[in-house]
Structures are given as C-alpha cells and as structure tokens.
Amino acid sequence: MSRLPVRKTYKLFIGGDFPRSESGRTYEAQGQNVARASRKDVRDAVRAARSAFPKWKGMTAYNRGQILYRIAEMIEARAGEFAELSSGRAEVETAVDRWVWYAGWADKYAQVLGTSNPVAAPYFNFTIPEPTGVVGIVAPPEPSLDGLVARLAPVIVGGNAAVVLASETSPLAAIELAEALATSDVPGGVVNILTGHGSELAPWLAGHMDVNAIDLAGADGEAPELERLAADNVKRVVRGRADRQSPYEIAAFLELKTVWHPVGV
Amino acid sequence: MTDLERKQDRSPVPSGWDYAPAPESRDIVTIAERYGLFIGGELVEPRSGDYFSTINPATEDVLAEVAQAGPEDVDLAVGTARDAFENGWSTISASERAKYLFRIARILQERSREFAVLESMNGGKPIKESRDVDVPLSAAHFFYYAGWADKLEYAFPNRRPRPVGVAGQIIPWNFPLLMLSWKIAPALAAGNTVVLKPAETTPLSALLFADVLRQAELPPGVVNIVTGDGRAGAELVKHPGVDKIAFTGSTDVGKAIQRELAGTGKKLTLELGGKAANIIFDDAALDQAVEGIVNGIYFNQGHVCCAGSRLLVQESIYEPVIEKLKRRLTTLRVGDPLDKNTDVGAINSKQQLEKITELVASGEEEGAEIYQPPCKLPEKGYWFVPTVFTNVAQSYRIAQEEIFGPVLSVLTFRTPDEAVEKANNTPYGLSAGVWTEKGSRILAMAQRLEAGVVWANTYNRFDPTSPFGGYKESGFGREGGLHGLEPYLDLGESEVRG
Numbered sequence: 001m002s003r004l005p006v007r008k009t010y011k012l013f014i015g016g017d018f019p020r021s022e023s024g025r026t027y028e029a030q031g032q033n034v035a036r037a038s039r040k041d042v043r044d045a046v047r048a049a050r051s052a053f054p055k056w057k058g059m060t061a062y063n064r065g066q067i068l069y070r071i072a073e074m075i076e077a078r079a080g081e082f083a084e085l086s087s088g089r090a091e092v093e094t095a096v097d098r099w100v101w102y103a104g105w106a107d108k109y110a111q112v113l114g115t116s117n118p119v120a121a122p123y124f125n126f127t128i129p130e131p132t133g134v135v136g137i138v139a140p141p142e143p144s145l146d147g148l149v150a151r152l153a154p155v156i157v158g159g160n161a162a163v164v165l166a167s168e169t170s171p172l173a174a175i176e177l178a179e180a181l182a183t184s185d186v187p188g189g190v191v192n193i194l195t196g197h198g199s200e201l202a203p204w205l206a207g208h209m210d211v212n213a214i215d216l217a218g219a220d221g222e223a224p225e226l227e228r229l230a231a232d233n234v235k236r237v238v239r240g241r242a243d244r245q246s247p248y249e250i251a252a253f254l255e256l257k258t259v260w261h262p263v264g265v
Numbered sequence: 266m267t268d269l270e271r272k273q274d275r276s277p278v279p280s281g282w283d284y285a286p287a288p289e290s291r292d293i294v295t296i297a298e299r300y301g302l303f304i305g306g307e308l309v310e311p312r313s314g315d316y317f318s319t320i321n322p323a324t325e326d327v328l329a330e331v332a333q334a335g336p337e338d339v340d341l342a343v344g345t346a347r348d349a350f351e352n353g354w355s356t357i358s359a360s361e362r363a364k365y366l367f368r369i370a371r372i373l374q375e376r377s378r379e380f381a382v383l384e385s386m387n388g389g390k391p392i393k394e395s396r397d398v399d400v401p402l403s404a405a406h407f408f409y410y411a412g413w414a415d416k417l418e419y420a421f422p423n424r425r426p427r428p429v430g431v432a433g434q435i436i437p438w439n440f441p442l443l444m445l446s447w448k449i450a451p452a453l454a455a456g457n458t459v460v461l462k463p464a465e466t467t468p469l470s471a472l473l474f475a476d477v478l479r480q481a482e483l484p485p486g487v488v489n490i491v492t493g494d495g496r497a498g499a500e501l502v503k504h505p506g507v508d509k510i511a512f513t514g515s516t517d518v519g520k521a522i523q524r525e526l527a528g529t530g531k532k533l534t535l536e537l538g539g540k541a542a543n544i545i546f547d548d549a550a551l552d553q554a555v556e557g558i559v560n561g562i563y564f565n566q567g568h569v570c571c572a573g574s575r576l577l578v579q580e581s582i583y584e585p586v587i588e589k590l591k592r593r594l595t596t597l598r599v600g601d602p603l604d605k606n607t608d609v610g611a612i613n614s615k616q617q618l619e620k621i622t623e624l625v626a627s628g629e630e631e632g633a634e635i636y637q638p639p640c641k642l643p644e645k646g647y648w649f650v651p652t653v654f655t656n657v658a659q660s661y662r663i664a665q666e667e668i669f670g671p672v673l674s675v676l677t678f679r680t681p682d683e684a685v686e687k688a689n690n691t692p693y694g695l696s697a698g699v700w701t702e703k704g705s706r707i708l709a710m711a712q713r714l715e716a717g718v719v720w721a722n723t724y725n726r727f728d729p730t731s732p733f734g735g736y737k738e739s740g741f742g743r744e745g746g747l748h749g750l751e752p753y754l755d756l757g758e759s760e761v762r763g
Contacts, residue, residue: 120405259719
C-alpha cells in the first residue's frame with residue numbers, strides 16, 4: 001500500500017512567524033511552489049527586524065554566542081535535509097562550522113575592533129563597536145545554504161537584525177534555514193527571510209528609510225541601481241562575497257562609538 | 266541653592282564691560298594677489314583661465330584672486346597624483362614616508378601664528394580658536410599619523426594593508442586647515458597620493474599649506490590642491506582616475522556623491538551634518554554645564570557639524586540653566602575675529618548668513634521664543650547675534666534641521682528615557698553631550714545615544730587619537746585614531762574558508 005506524502009508549504013519567515021505572502025501569490029523554484037513576497041512583506045519584515053533589534057543588541061555577548069552555537073547544532077541535526085537542498089553534505093558541514101566560528105566571535109570582536117585612545121586631556125577615551133541596526137541582505141544564489149550563512153552570520157553576531165532576500169532561483173535552503181532558526185532560541189524578528197522575485201523586492205529593501213545597511217552579495221547587475229537607492233538614507237553598502245570569513249566581515253556592519261569620559265576625583 | 270548664591274545669581278548683568286581692542290597683527294601673513302592651482306609641486310595657471318575672489322567675511326574686503334579649477338585642471342591634478350603614486354610615493358619606504366609627515370607637523374607648529382591669522386582672516390573665526398584649536402590640532406594630527414606610516418601591519422592583524430591609490434578629498438569651510446589635516450595626514454601615512462579641494466570660501470590656508478609641503482620637500486604631485494566651487498568637487502568625484510573619495514560637508518551633497526559613485530566600487534567615506542543633543546541632568550555642575558552649552562553651540566559661530574545645537578535640560582533645573590545661560594550670553598564678545606578677546610567671530614559667508622536668518626525666522630514663525638543678548642555688531646561683514654530659542658517643539662524646523670550657526674534650540678525632559686528618545690529623534694547621529702556627576706549614568710546614556718561621539722561633562726573636544734564620525738545620516742567611516750586609517754587602505758582579501 002502506498003502512502004501519500006504530506007507536502008510542505010513553503011512560506012515566508014517574518015517576526016518569528018511563518019506567514020504566506022500578503023500578495024497571496026507564489027512562484028515556482030526548485031520544483032516547488034514558494035511564497036512570492038510583495039513590497040508590503042518587505043516593509044513588514046523591516047518593521048519586525050526593527051522591533052527585535054533593541055533586545056538582540058542588548059543581550060550579553062556570551063548569550064548571543066550561545067544562540068549562534070545553537071543554530072549550528074540545529075543545522076547539524078537537520079544535515080540530511082540541508083544536504084538535499086544544497087550542493088551536499090560538504091556544504092552543510094562548512095556552513096555549520098561557519099556558525100560555530102562566528103559564535104566564538106560574539107564576545108571577542110569588541111576586543112579586536114575597539115580601542116582606548118590616549119587623548120591629550122583628562123578623559124578616559126574609548127571607542128567601541130555597536131551594531132548598525134537593521135541590515136538588508138540580498139543573498140547570493142550559490143552556494144545556496146553556505147552563501148547565505150556566510151553573509152548572515154557576521155551580521156547577527158554583531159547584534160544587528162536582518163532582512164534577507166533569499167536567492168530567487170534557489171530559495172529552499174533559505175526556507176529550511178528559517179525553520180532551523182525558529183528552533184534555535186534566536187528571538188523572533190532578528191532574522192527575517194523573504195522569498196520572491198529579487199527585482200521586485202530588492203529596490204524596496206535598498207531604498208527603505210529604516211534599513212541601516214545593505215549587503216548586495218547576490219545583487220549582480222542590479223547592484224548599481226540598488227546602491228543609488230541606498231544613498232537615500234546614507235546606508236552602509238557592503239558588496240559581500242559568499243566565501244569571505246573574518247572579523248572584518250562583522251566590522252562592516254558595526255558603527256564605532258567614541259566616548260569621552262571625564263577623569264577626576 | 267543658598268540665599269547667597271541666589272543673590273549672586275540674580276545680580277544685575279554687568280553692562281558695558283569694555284575691553285581695549287587687542288588685535289593680533291596681520292603683518293605675519295603675506296597674501297599674494299592671485300593664486301594658481303597647486304599641481305605637481307607648483308602653483309600653475311588654471312587651464313580654465315577662471316579666477317574668483319576670496320574675501321574676509323568680517324570686512325568683505327577681497328583678500329586674493331583664486332583659481333577656479335575646470336574639468337581639464339582636475340584631470341591634470343588626478344593624472345599628476347597618479348604619476349606620483351606609481352613612480353615613487355608607493356615605493357618609498359614607509360619609515361621615510363613617516364619622516365615627511367613628521368616634518369610637516371613640525372613646520373605647521375613653527376608657522377602656527379601665521380596660519381592662525383590667515384585662517385581667521387579668510388574664515389571669520391576668532392583668533393583664539395584658530396590659534397588654540399585649529400592650528401595646534403592640525404599639527405598634532407600630522408604628528409599622530411606620521412607614526413602610523415611604518416606600523417600599518419600592526420593595526421590590521423592578518424591583513425595585508427596596501428594604499429588604495431589616488432584619494433580625492435573635499436573639505437568644508439568651517440575648519441579649513443584642520444579638515445585638510447584630517448584628510449591628508451592619514452591618506453599620506455597609508456601611502457596614497459592626494460587631490461584635495463578646499464571649500465570655495467576658504468582656500469587660503471590650503472594654499473599656504475602648499476608652501477609647507479615645499480619646505481618639507483615632499484615629492485611633487487603627492488599632494489595636489491585644486492581650488493574652486495562645487496563644480497570642481499563634482500569633477501573630482503566623477504573622475505575615473507580617483508580610487509577613493511572622502512567628503513566632509515552637508516548631508517544633501519553627501520547623498521549625491523554616494524549616488525554618483527554607485528556601482529563604481531570606489532571607496533567612500535562621508536562626514537555629514539548633525540543636530541546633536543546636549544543633555545543636562547539635574548545633578549550636573551551647572552556653571553560648568555553652562556560653559557559647555559556655550560562652547561557646544563557658539564564655538565566657531567556654530568559652524569560645527571557636531572555642534573550641540575539642541576539643548577535638552579531636565580525640567581527641574583530648566584529655570585536656573587536658562588537664566589545662567591542668558592546671563593552668560595550677555596558677556597560673549599562678538600566682533601573682529603583677529604581681536605584676542607573675541608568669542609564669536611564673523612559668519613563665514615553671505616550665503617550662510619542668509620540660511621541662518623531664514624531658519625531663525627522660521628523658528629519665530631512656528632512659535633518658539635527667541636532670546637538675543639544686546640549686542641552691537643560691526644557695520645560691514647557678516648554677523649549673527651548668539652541666539653537661544655526656548656519653547657521649542659520637536660517638530661519645529663529649528664529642532665530638526667541643521668542651522669550651522671550660533672543658534673540654540675532648547676527642549677526639556679523629565680526622565681533619562683525621554684532624554685534618549687528626544688536625542689535620537691533625528692536622522693542625524695554625529696555627536697551628543699551628557700552632563701551629570703554620576704559616572705554610571707554617563708555610561709548608560711553613552712550606550713543608548715545613537716551618535717558617533719559622546720562627550721561627557723565636556724563638548725567639542727577633538728584629538729588625533731580619537732575616532733570621529735557619524736551614525737545614520739551623519740555619514741560613515743571614521744577620521745582620527747587607528748580607525749581613521751582604514752578608509753585609505755586596501756586591506757587585501759580576508760581569510761577564505763570553506
């Protein structure tokens with residue numbers, strides 16, 4: 001007797017929930033029907049990211065590190081599913097190791113990227129890195145899992161909230177990742193993942209006045225136009241690459257705050 | 266407050282405190298009738314053939330004719346900088362590069378009075394500021410970055426820092442020599458060559474700096490200075506031979522530059538406008554805070570991107586603070602920038618005076634209450650009386666827009682939360698001030714303010730070791746400190762994994 005399999009409905013990931021697109025539309029990618037997000041969904045995702053940001057930023061670095069490590073655990077546990085949706089087991093292992101590597105940076109990058117400054121006046125002067133806020137990520141199409149992880153991990157380890165536009169052609173790994181994130185103690189809204197047509201969504205993300213920075217790793221030919229839109233609120237523009245891994249990838253999404261604290265008795 | 270203090274506080278404002286004029290001699294400065302562009306180590310006639318007059322804003326007297334760089338001139342300057350980069354400067358040893366910068370710092374110190382007088386003549390700022398702030402800080406900036414030139418690999422572990430090439434730099438008129446130093450010192454320390462465009466109204470200290478470079482025997486073409494208005498800046502921004510643009514100026518122009526460079530892959534740093542909150546808590550040392558408020562907004566006529574232009578006073582001390590502030594304003598001396606007793610000098614240009622006047626009129630129209638101390642202004646030149654607006658709503662233009670003049674908008678708050686919310690309620694995020702005797706509160710506020718620089722119990726303090734730059738629409742990138750090197754370096758590929 002054959003059994004009819006129960007199929008998954010591929011949905012968006014906004015504010016910790018899995019809604020269908022507000023547009024009511026889907027499109028076909030990798031042989032599946034996938035939600036086709038609208039610009040309203042982009043705005044909702046930005047709003048969710050903005051409200052999640054203060055809590056995520058305010059968590060201790062130790063706590064954020066543990067949550068990133070938990071993401072690695074959850075991906076490892078679903079390694080089989082991820083292998084089918086990416087180039088295979090090796091890519092999944094790289095992605096897991098990448099999360100572990102960035103998890104370990106959570107309570108260290110401030111020590112590497114910050115300074116204390118010997119000013120010629122009676123002040124204790126120091127410079128600390130802080131998250132920039134809401135970061136838009138145009139995810140690269142390949143590698144479908146690890147490319148996204150390489151761009152997302154440095155953004156959120158620094159305390160930012162992210163709105164990800166998944167690759168239009170290979171979105172399934174991103175949706176699977178959303179499901180892993182939803183079970184990883186990442187507060188809802190810290191990562192939001194939208195699927196749909198890049199040309200429909202990316203301009204709204206790049207031009208959004210409440211997005212502080214944008215990573216154009218997967219933007220290709222649209223990048224110049226998106227950069228122009230990003231100038232509307234002086235966004236930090238990062239032309240990220242899928243294979244880069246360093247604390248400077250974290251630094252690209254951090255602001256530097258310098259404090260002059262008086263010294264006296 | 267004790268009765269005695271209250272009595273002293275309410276004592277009548279001293280009127281007619283006359284000082285004998287104490288003008289700094291201008292003999293130390295020699296100004297040529299006409300200046301060309303500084304390209305390839307010498308002043309050359311502009312190919313455009315155009316010149317414009319640069320004036321003293323305190324007298325409206327013409328000081329000199331200055332070249333207006335056209336497209337051909339900018340092209341020549343960029344080409345010269347490229348040659349200098351490829352044929353010499355990038356191959357010279359880093360420790361030799363450092364020594365040129367040390368030389369420049371020393372010559373600036375030696376010629377400091379000359380620079381101070383010229384800066385005050387061309388820009389309108391009080392001599393005590395150009396003498397005690399602009400010029401010494403400029404020298405210190407070169408001295409600081411000199412030492413970095415041969416230590417770059419220690420600043421960026423695991424990277425291979427290389428110069429980016431030709432840096433195009435556009436600076437504003439509020440701190441002409443200091444902004445030149447903030448731009449040129451890190452660029453040269455990192456091994457780049459430079460094309461710098463000074464502001465239209467204040468080109469003379471940059472042209473005098475060209476003479477410092479001659480004395481320092483800096484190889485020709487390493488620094489090129491093209492004067493002119495915004496058209497020259499626009500040419501520089503879009504020139505394909507420039508690898509990096511550094512701009513300090515208005516947010517509108519900054520956005521236009523970011524748009525222009527979209528898709529080019531050029532490095533960009535922007536230091537743009539601000540509308541900083543200066544926050545006074547009820548436990549602050551009030552007299553000290555009042556001095557800080559005055560320094561925050563009337564320093565350099567308020568022509569300061571990080572000026573404390575929004576005063577946030579805790580409600581319980583609103584009255585004594587405003588009273589003390591108004592009294593203090595009556596003792597500010599507005600007038601001849603070259604007079605050593607002058608606190609507030611001339612507005613930099615007619616255009617800027619018109620902008621300030623227009624915004625102040627909007628403040629009165631929207632319903633704010635204006636206070637200006639009795640003040641006799643010189644007949645010629647551009648002047649604006651130090652102004653305080655009370656009864657200001659968050660939505661008023663004078664609370665939202667950068668005025669860039671000696672105009673303070675006062676708002677109040679009850680709780681630290683309200684102070685943070687009001688302070689952050691602006692698209693800008695350059696700086697903020699906090700006044701309180703409580704150290705833990707300083708740090709808590711510093712953590713929550715969206716600003717690149719937070720001053721506690723002080724304001725408008727700068728140091729070459731201290732990174733400066735904005736959050737949000739105040740720009741990106743830092744100037745000063747270790748972080749100020751990064752915009753002028755190509756750090757090479759980061760580690761590749763996977």
